[in-house]
């Protein structure tokens with residue numbers, strides 16, 4: 001009742017509402033009134049009002065974010081705490097008037113109120129000020145998760161604690177700790193010491209993107225693991241910040257590190273090392289009773305370490321090749337009337353479900369555990385889109401949505417060529433903010449089973465903790481906005497609060513967050529004389545974030561290739577982009593495709609002549625892709641032009657079935673007024689050269705229209721991925737000098 005009174009009171013003096021606060025995720029209600037609460041470097045609290053754990057967190061937050069001391073030797077503190085009853089789960093309110101009152105329903109919500117209070121503080125010449133205001137808040141979704149893969153790369157206890165500090169500051173409450181995978185086993189298991197003696201260490205790690213050919217490796221022992229004592233320490237640390245840890249022990253796939261230590265639990269028994277390459281591997285745990293026992297023994301040690309409700313058993317990406325050829329697996333299938341290996345996986349997972357349930361826990365697994373039938377108590381983490389999660393929810397199973405499209409933070413977050421290497425894909429800040437764990441058209445029955453959402457931070461390409469921060473922030477803040485807030489901010493408002501309040505907070509904490517979202521987006525358009533590069537980006541003007549577009553026209557030139565450099569956003573060097581335009585005679589030329597490109601890879605019709613070579617490694621855009629092996633296209637230069645060289649750039653990416661061609665032919669097309677269409681002089685260049693991505697054709701002549709005929713191999717040579725299939729041909733750029 002008191003809150004309602006405060007609310008009305010504030011509303012009466014300042015008749016504005018629906019204001020935007022500096023808190024992210026944004027609260028349910030924020031009403032600002034006249035004036036500020038001014039403080040110097042200290043806040044006072046009567047220590048009898050909250051328990052010591054919360055007081056310690058208040059001290060930590062104050063010091064970390066605002067250089068603020070919390071003094072506790074007072075009767076009447078500047079901040080008062082009050083317990084709320086009969087309100088929504090994890091509700092809190094903050095009233096900032098002549099004093100500050102935090103009302104909370106649970107300890108977690110008191111912690112959330114403290115994080116919000118820190119975010120309301122603004123630094124000025126007299127210290128810190130807080131706008132007089134009323135905040136009312138509670139979460140929309142209960143599962144607000146971040147995952148961290150410590151198997152592909154290992155992060156220390158201190159780094160994991162920092163990860164938890166940061167996530168809890170943004171009101172995440174679930175840390176999914178991916179502890180085992182093909183490339184490393186990271187948790188001490190006393191019954192099976194070789195899991196960490198052998199399984200925690202690999203002898204080599206693949207360099208660059210794993211699709212880069214030829215593959216090279218760093219031949220260096222790499223690894224690490226957590227003792228059970230360290231695990232307990234991290235679990236207790238997380239609990240102080242109201243974060244529950246969900247451990248993941250992967251099975252039956254992603255098992256190569258465990259099988260390097262105990263090959264007897266595979267189907268073949270073959271001894272292999274801990275894997276140094278990324279991917280999916282055929283050797284998985286056998287479904288025989290001894291392997292089930294081994295895994296249940298492991299779970300018996302893992303479960304008591306983690307007081308949370310859920311235990312994650314993986315279940316994703318388990319090839320069935322070994323099971324198909326294993327007499328023991330086939331015997332289990334026939335004895336149990338299982339029709340295929342998917343049903344065998346389901347049979348395997350059911351045994352884990354029964355075991356986890358018998359220990360008083362709930363089992364969760366990736367959405368592949370739906371295949372072959374979902375076991376009775378399982379919850380599902382839906383990563384291959386939303387469908388698996390929706391299907392599980394329809395069947396009455398709890399679901400956490402973590403679709404690659406919005407929640408994979410190992411994807412690129414910017415399109416600039418200076419983005420650090422990522423696995424691929426593109427998941428922008430704006431895309432993350434648009435995430436809805438529960439699709440708008442889901443029925444209330446289905447919606448009731450959707451617990452929330454989570455971002456996954458897979459670390460194949462994230463070797464340092466500083467890069468973990470770069471890939472996670474600020475996208476995690478957008479995810480929290482999507483999961484917590486019932487009043488989700490629109491993207492420009494979100495960005496404005498992020499840049500003005502949260503980037504400085506993260507700077508203060510020395511977090512290596514990304515500013516990719518502030519980089520201009522670039523578009524090239526054709527003009528009569530060449531191209532125009534248009535850059536649209538955000539600029540802060542008079543304290544407001546504004547969209548602004550700058551244009552750079554480039555006129556094609558007869559001169560030798562010339563490079564132009566444009567600097568965008570010169571006021572902030574960290575978001576400046578240098579764009580190099582390779583000028584040439586066909587800049588902005590029109591193309592007539594006699595062979596149509598694949599609609600999936602047809603970026604825009606100016607891309608072949610925009611003076612910008614497609615990025616390598618390929619990120620799925622900027623290139624024109626053809627799924628045929630003979631391509632004919634004509635280039636219209638606009639007027640008869642003297643030419644001496646044609647340079648064509650192809651992509652070679654064998655793992656994506658993309659190959660450079662083996663023949664190029666070039667000819668001038670005679671103008672129609674020469675009595676019909678005819679062909680002029682031409683040249684051709686032959687030779688299958690798998691790695692020759694740039695072809696230079698000497699061509700001496702005068703023409704307006706050039707015809708290019710490109711012939712690729714009809715089949716991918718044997719020994720290469722996709723052998724026997726027709727390769728793709730990808731082009732960007734066609735440069736004419």
Ligand code: ACM
Nearest residue numbers: 316317366383456
């Ligand atoms: C996954 O990304 N394989 C769950």
Ligand code: ZN
Nearest residue numbers: 267286326329
């Ligand atoms: Zn087997």
